[in-house]
Amino acid sequence: MLFNAYELGGLTLRSRVVMPPMTRARASVDGVPTAAMAQYYAQRASAGLIITEGTQISQQGQGYAWTPGLHTPEQEQGWRRVTAAVHAAGGRIFAQLWHVGRVSHASLQPRGGAPVAPSSVADERLRVFVDADRRGPVAGRVEMVSATPPRAMTVDEIESVRLDYVHAARRALAAGFDGVELHAANGYLLNQFIASSTNLRTDRYGGSLANRLRLLLEVTDAVVAAVGRQRVGVRISPLVTLQGTADAAPLATYTVAAAQLSRRGIAYLHIAEADWDDAPDMPTAFREALRMSFDGAIISAGRYTLERAEETLRRGWADLVAFGRPFVANPDLPLRLQRGLPLNAPDPATFFGGDGRGYTDYPFWDDETVMEG
Numbered sequence: 001m002l003f004n005a006y007e008l009g010g011l012t013l014r015s016r017v018v019m020p021p022m023t024r025a026r027a028s029v030d031g032v033p034t035a036a037m038a039q040y041y042a043q044r045a046s047a048g049l050i051i052t053e054g055t056q057i058s059q060q061g062q063g064y065a066w067t068p069g070l071h072t073p074e075q076e077q078g079w080r081r082v083t084a085a086v087h088a089a090g091g092r093i094f095a096q097l098w099h100v101g102r103v104s105h106a107s108l109q110p111r112g113g114a115p116v117a118p119s120s121v122a123d124e125r126l127r128v129f130v131d132a133d134r135r136g137p138v139a140g141r142v143e144m145v146s147a148t149p150p151r152a153m154t155v156d157e158i159e160s161v162r163l164d165y166v167h168a169a170r171r172a173l174a175a176g177f178d179g180v181e182l183h184a185a186n187g188y189l190l191n192q193f194i195a196s197s198t199n200l201r202t203d204r205y206g207g208s209l210a211n212r213l214r215l216l217l218e219v220t221d222a223v224v225a226a227v228g229r230q231r232v233g234v235r236i237s238p239l240v241t242l243q244g245t246a247d248a249a250p251l252a253t254y255t256v257a258a259a260q261l262s263r264r265g266i267a268y269l270h271i272a273e274a275d276w277d278d279a280p281d282m283p284t285a286f287r288e289a290l291r292m293s294f295d296g297a298i299i300s301a302g303r304y305t306l307e308r309a310e311e312t313l314r315r316g317w318a319d320l321v322a323f324g325r326p327f328v329a330n331p332d333l334p335l336r337l338q339r340g341l342p343l344n345a346p347d348p349a350t351f352f353g354g355d356g357r358g359y360t361d362y363p364f365w366d367d368e369t370v371m372e373g
Helices: 035-043 073-088 155-174 189-194 214-227 250-263 284-293 306-314 325-329 333-339 365-372
Strands: 006-008 011-013 017-019 049-056 093-098 127-131 142-146 179-184 232-236 268-272 297-301 320-322
Touching: 017 333, 035 073, 049 073, 073 093, 073 155, 093 155, 155 179, 155 214, 179 189, 179 214, 189 214, 214 232, 214 250, 232 250, 250 268, 250 284, 306 320
Parallel strands: 017 049, 017 320, 049 093, 093 179, 179 232, 232 268, 268 297, 297 320
Antiparallel strands: 006 011, 127 142
């Protein structure tokens, strides 16, 4: 089933293999996508669907050095080169829209201010990477620093963020993307509003579950109105506690969220599962509850092998399956999976920042066989 074509929101995908968002930090210091990024994504266009790395909707939404944005004309133009390259190679590509919330550092924020969050809840475990040399993606050195303690957002600022999502979504379609994904997972801003551990507000954006889901649903409604429901996906991470976000009742929270998103008729729901080596699998009951709550397409991501992917599709828990780290080192991953070919191992030292090494220089299978021959 994994290699069958699939209809998603009016788009024909060549397979059910998805390349999920993975931060690689190769944009310019101003968040403009580079020629290397166009090459990187085009190399992986054999995926049924590519979802880009997190792309900040404003400077305030940035949390790490050299991540791309979609809030300036220059950034939009840079992404246009990426989408053109992917489409020329026969691929489909969505932009993941990202606001990191409290997971940032003052050096990345407008005028050196504090990051924003639903509540002023700091976490000393939060770490982000900045450019130690302040010279751009190639010359710069990664420096891991503690996140700057956040301040609570005002209601006016929440409204401003909602508008930033709309503006970024419009830029995405103008740049040639096939759609956008709203990042509501992995401890970033929308997830911070959902999680009971990071949202201590007492106004209409905090407290009850309906209030904690309010911003996600308002952003979804606004972006759907701007670009159309078939061009919008949402990523959630019900059981992942990255960046200190944890919910007291994740099953209740995320089945309600899934049902509300289903009512809006969006293109897909992207479920990020834990992906570290000894992480527990998502319980079958949780998978089935999410499946019953959401009528549209579901993408599952997290430590998937070919066998686990086929089982997930066969059981109906998901309609598409995303493979993260394997796509880093295997630009032709669908071919390797389908033919049972060995996989290249990724180099973690080159995951974030740098030049083409560990980014665009991983060999395709044909290249390997030529070299060996």
